[in-house]
Amino acid sequence: MVKKLAVILLLFLCLAHTLQAQTKSTAEVQHDSLSVAKMWAISLVAPSFSQAYNHQYWKMPIVLGGIGGMLYGGIKSNSLYHDAKNDFNNGIGSQSTYERYQRNRNLFFAGASAFYMYSMLDGVASYRFDNGQHSPSKAAIYSTLIPGLGQIYNEKYWKLPLVYGGFMVLGYLIQSNNFRYKLYRDAYNDQVAISSIPDKLSPEYLELADNLGIILNTPADRLRTYRDRYRRDRDFYIILTILFYGLNIIDATVDAHFYTYDVSNDLSFNITPVVHQYANSNSVYTGFNLSFTF
Numbered sequence: 001m002v003k004k005l006a007v008i009l010l011l012f013l014c015l016a017h018t019l020q021a022q023t024k025s026t027a028e029v030q031h032d033s034l035s036v037a038k039m040w041a042i043s044l045v046a047p048s049f050s051q052a053y054n055h056q057y058w059k060m061p062i063v064l065g066g067i068g069g070m071l072y073g074g075i076k077s078n079s080l081y082h083d084a085k086n087d088f089n090n091g092i093g094s095q096s097t098y099e100r101y102q103r104n105r106n107l108f109f110a111g112a113s114a115f116y117m118y119s120m121l122d123g124v125a126s127y128r129f130d131n132g133q134h135s136p137s138k139a140a141i142y143s144t145l146i147p148g149l150g151q152i153y154n155e156k157y158w159k160l161p162l163v164y165g166g167f168m169v170l171g172y173l174i175q176s177n178n179f180r181y182k183l184y185r186d187a188y189n190d191q192v193a194i195s196s197i198p199d200k201l202s203p204e205y206l207e208l209a210d211n212l213g214i215i216l217n218t219p220a221d222r223l224r225t226y227r228d229r230y231r232r233d234r235d236f237y238i239i240l241t242i243l244f245y246g247l248n249i250i251d252a253t254v255d256a257h258f259y260t261y262d263v264s265n266d267l268s269f270n271i272t273p274v275v276h277q278y279a280n281s282n283s284v285y286t287g288f289n290l291s292f293t294f
Contacts, residue, residue: 033129037137043120050123059122066115074108077101121145139256143249150252154259163248170241177234181227188223 034042034053043050048063081101087093124141134154143150148163 035137036124036127036130036135037141039127040120040124040141043123047116047119050119050126054123054126054128056122056126063115063119067112067119070108070112070115074105074112077105077108081105117145134256134259136253136256139252140249143252147245147248150249151255154252154255156255159251166244167241170237170244173237174234174241177230177237181230181234184223184227184230187218188220188227191218191220191223 039050039053047067048060051057051059051063078101081098081104084093084098084101088095088098121142124138127138139150139153141150142153147167148160151157151159151163
């Protein structure tokens with residue numbers, strides 16, 4: 001694993017050296033440079049590419065070492081977790097041991113994701129061909145990576161409660177409907193299974209009856225209706241969440257386009273009388289001149 005990481009790091013360093021050799025100056029290559037969107041797209045499959053492209057080579061070992069180290073720790077902990085769980089199932093190990101490995105695995109993978117996210121955010125924020133103007137592409141990328149970050153970039157802070165409040169409400173509705181779906185799904189399956197047991201005093205029947213509780217006397221058709229309804233509602237809110245996520249990106253992009261648009265109070269119009277003389281004639285005519293200021 002360490003050798004593979006070293007080879008990957010060497011390849012990225014060679015790529016960075018090639019980029020530096022081919023780059024003359026910002027002014028000379030401005031028209032040939034990658035757009036921030038294209039640079040970000042490449043970074044999705046090649047972490048630390050944006051750091052190399054931005055000539056911030058010292059960040060590359062941090063990104064690649066962080067991602068590689070965390071992935072290695074996660075894979076190793078996952079292997080230990082499965083071994084410890086097998087030992088527990090065989091009556092050898094303890095539950096706390098495999099739970100500790102499971103927790104470590106999740107933390108390592110979360111760390112790898114954090115380094116990966118950092119590499120993309122840092123690359124966009126440090127884009128070396130940034131001319132100082134407000135960028136709709138940056139706003140869109142920020143809101144794609146972290147919903148609400150594009151609104152912060154646009155300085156529309158009042159929208160943050162709307163963004164995060166919307167995701168919290170939708171997340172609650174998804175979780176609530178999913179819980180009820182699983183409840184009635186299991187109840188329906190148990191109801192179907194218990195109806196096929198002829199002996200009402202058998203241990204199998206009594207165990208299923210104890211699991212069903214008050215749902216025991218609920219008809220299977222009604223349980224199936226509840227199951228299907230909550231599954232449909234859960235899927236609807238999942239789709240709504242995806243649309244809300246897309247709306248968050250669109251909103252940040254549109255706001256970025258209008259970031260420098262003048263919406264001050266200096267918007268007015270004036271009406272003034274005018275007198276003109278016809279060409280080659282002593283006749284005159286009067287009228288009004290309408291002028292707008294914006």
